[in-house]
Amino acid sequence: MLLIPCPNCGPRDETEFHYGGQAHVPYPENPSELTDTEWSRYLFYRENPKGIFAERWVHSTGCRQWFNMLRDTVSYDIKAIYPMGTPRPDSAGAPAAESGTASLAADSTTTGTDAPNIPGTSISHATAPEGATK
C-alpha cells in the first residue's frame, strides 16, 4: 500500500486514489490531420519505464483533485508531487525551472521521452506525432 501525500489533504492510503496514467500527454493540436497510426499512438502508446515515471493521480474519496506525481516504478518511491499543468520536475524532485531553453533537458536518468512541458505551449514534441502540424 502506497502512502500518497495529497497536496490538499496530506498523506492518505493509496486506496483513496485513482490512477490517471502517464502525465504530460498533450492532446494533438490538429487531431483531424493525424493518420490512423499517429492517432493510435496518441491514444494508446505510453511509456513503461523501469525507474522514474511521471503520472497522474486523483484523490477520489478525498478532495477529488488531480495532481501529478513522479514515482519510481522499481522502488515505488514517490519523488515529487506537483500540480496539473506545471512542468515535470527533475527526477530528484526539485521543481523545474520556470522558463529557459536547456534547463529541463538534463533529465538523463529517466528512460522516458517526455519533453519538458512549458506552460502555455503544452504540445510536447516527443508525444505529439510528427504529422500533428503537417
Next chain:
Amino acid sequence: MAETAASPTSAKTNAEKNLAARVSPARQLAEEFAAGSLAGTVEISEVPFLTMVGLRTLAGSAAAERLAGVTGGLPAGSGAVAGSGDVSVLWLGPAEFLVVAPTEAHESLGGDLIPALRDALGSDAGQVVDLSANRTTFELTGPRARAVLEKGCSLDLHPRVFKAGTAFSTEIANIPAILWKTGDESFRIFPRASFAEFLGRWLLDAMREYASPEVP
C-alpha cells in the same frame, strides 16, 4: 416527489403525508442500533434527514464571500469546519463544501437556508445543490468510539492529531464516507444512502466485542 396539487391546501396535506412516509436509509437498522449500543461504552444511532447542501465556489470570489455570509463562514482547508449556530460547513475540496443543518432548515419544511444560499450565489460560477437525500448520518459516541473507527479507517484518529471540530472525507470500512469529530468522544459519519446499511452493520459488528468484559 413531484406533486400535482389540486389546491394549495391539498398540496400542504400531501407534503405532510409525504414527510411522514419518508424512510431513512438506515431505518431498518434502528432496532439493531438500539440493541447493539452499549451505554457508557459505545453507542450508535442514525440521525435521519439532516439538511445537506453541496456548495461549489472559488475561495476568495465575491460569490464565496456572499455564501460565507449566509453560512457563517467557509472552511479554509482540509479538516476545517466553519459555520455558525446550527449550520456547519465542512471542507471537501479547495472549492467544494458541504453544508450540514438541522432537518427543519430544509425548504420542504419551510426553512430558508437553501433559497438564501441560492440567492447568495446568484448567477455567478458555482453550485448550490440540495444533497439532503444523498447521505445519511450516523452518530457514534462513547469512550470506545475511536477504537471502533480505527478498525476500518486509516486516518490517525488519536486526539493529539484528530481534534474535535474537524472533518475529513476519507474511507471507513473500505467505503467512501465523511468523518466529523463533533466532540471528544463523539463522531458523525456521513455514508452515502446506498452504503448506509453496509456501514451500519459493519459498525455494529465492530462494536460487538465491547459488550464482553475486557480480557486483561
